[in-house]
């Protein structure tokens with residue numbers, strides 16, 4: 001059993017706190033809007049009037065508010081109380097804010113963890129739930145069990161503060177790429193008068209192909225082997241050219257497909273036309 005402070009009791013923070021109470025920890029909770037602590041107090045947590053009241057008797061400080069930037073503002077005034085504690089921020093943030101937050105925490109003699117929650121609040125405590133963490137050396141050995149109580153499939157992915165924000169950006173791009181694919185696909189079909197129900201009904205067949213795309217990606221990118229494609233980059237470039245023409249002719253917003261078209265065209269021009277499409281993940285000349 002650990003002494004844990006949970007700062008931030010929005011949808012996610014409240015779910016985290018409730019799970020830790022159920023797991024038998026001694027949990028102190030604080031939220032900017034105090035009323036949100038009441039249901040947790042009824043469950044057995046101690047509601048605190050200030051963040052400092054929650055932090056000072058606790059060894060593990062779990063924060064889940066809006067962003068790393070807000071976390072920096074929240075803990076700066078109480079930073080001197082963090083010495084010797086583990087501070088774990090599960091709020092979202094970018095790479096620069098992650099580095100600034102970690103430097104604030106460690107410069108006050110505390111250890112850090114940053115956590116990326118891959119679940120809705122209802123999934124907290126679940127057997128299939130993943131929270132990915134980075135943290136100070138030894139952090140996972142010391143507190144990995146607590147994180148696994150919040151999500152049984154949780155894992156530690158390193159000690160670099162920026163790694164998690166980059167991983168989030170990468171995985172978010174994967175899911176949003178699919179979501180924005182549906183959104184942009186709907187736009188061109190609407191322009192052609194296709195009922196949205198017809199479009200929606202056809203998406204599951206494309207999702208099956210997405211699994212094949214994943215298999216191709218996993219087979220080629222980690223191994224760096226892009227030879228002998230079943231469908232070459234050139235074939236995709238030509239298909240994207242046709243699709244781009246259709247978007248333009250129908251007057252649908254074409255920036256999304258234009259970007260995919262331009263990437264394949266540039267790689268073809270660079271001599272990669274006969275490779276797997278996935279060579280784009282590693283091809284030179286595409287640095288931001």
Ligand SMILES: NC(=O)c1ccc[n+]([C@@H]2O[C@H](COP(=O)([O-])OP(=O)(O)OC[C@H]3O[C@@H](n4cnc5c(N)ncnc54)[C@H](OP(=O)(O)O)[C@@H]3O)[C@@H](O)[C@H]2O)c1
Pocket residue numbers: 008009010011012013031032033036064065066067070074090091092117118119120121
């Ligand atoms: N909900 C999800 O499914 C989910 C999934 C994965 C990750 N997350 C991440 O979890 C974090 C919290 O999300 P949520 O869904 O719990 O959001 P939420 O329900 O909107 O709650 C936001 C919480 O942050 C607090 N807060 C906001 N700004 C603050 C500040 N400047 N100082 C102190 N407290 C502040 C709010 O306090 P008040 O009550 O006083 O407004 C509230 O407790 C976000 O970073 C989000 O990206 C959420």
